Amino acid sequence: MQMISLKAPAKINLFLRVTGRRPDGYHDVYSLMCPLALYDMLTLTLGGTGIGVVCDHPGVPQDASNLAALAARLFLTTAFVERPLPVSGLTIHIEKKIPVGAGLGGGSSDAAAVLTALNDHFGKPLSRPELMALGARIGADVPFFILGAPALATGIGDRLNPFLHLTPWTALLVYPNEAVSTAWVYKNLNLRLTKGEKKISKFHFDGRFFNVDEHLVNDLEPVTEGAFPVIKRIKRLLLAHGAAGAMMSGSGSTVFGLFADSDRAISARTALCKNQQSQNWKLYVADLLIQGPVVAHVRI
Incomplete structure (x- = not known):
């Protein structure tokens, strides 16, 4: 049996604006997304029959609903629609490092890693745009992880323009x-209230330079924070321990602080670990991955 080992990175949203609700019920967004050096570890074992998932994390489905399994199935049936399937089955082993339901995109990243790995292994039968279009059928964040570099996302998050102007930061993730349901957060989002927020009204991004003081904004944060007040508390602690800025990622519940270097982030993690409030929290230090494969002006 053949085995393929791969890493699937997490992501954070350095800003996330919700610009409107679509007729199909989804929301249009404007977001700056960046991958992080925090990874799920995956091993694909080719052979056997069917597509299976093995993971010891109780929050990860091990049936056909798993996004990584869905990605494998979709790739094989699409790339080899006019040819015999090259394998009769595969098993996806997932070592979960990215927390589940955390706003860090772990499931979407796993799916993207499987799509990319299988496409590379079988001689790239799909082009990068074709692979990203396939990923968009699985989830809005999947094309971003296939791109593998910081990007400005519009549409439902699947229309991407690479963003090349980020400076290095180290994130402390708390x-x-x-676990937060993204669907629940969007269902409870009040766009009129969100747009009335003082900080949001002053948001101006020229598409070139990211400024922590001006651009660290998340329209979903007030919704999640209303149900989980701990988010506001974590933000205050991160800022008190030297973060240049702090914000919730995606729909939450992870909060990140941005630090100028890893030493400062590690010192802050040490200090937060001593805080009695943080006994059940999980803390990670991860550099922003500001370089990566770039596909200019990808449209799906």
């Missing part, structure tokens, strides 16, 4: 052990 996951308060609260």
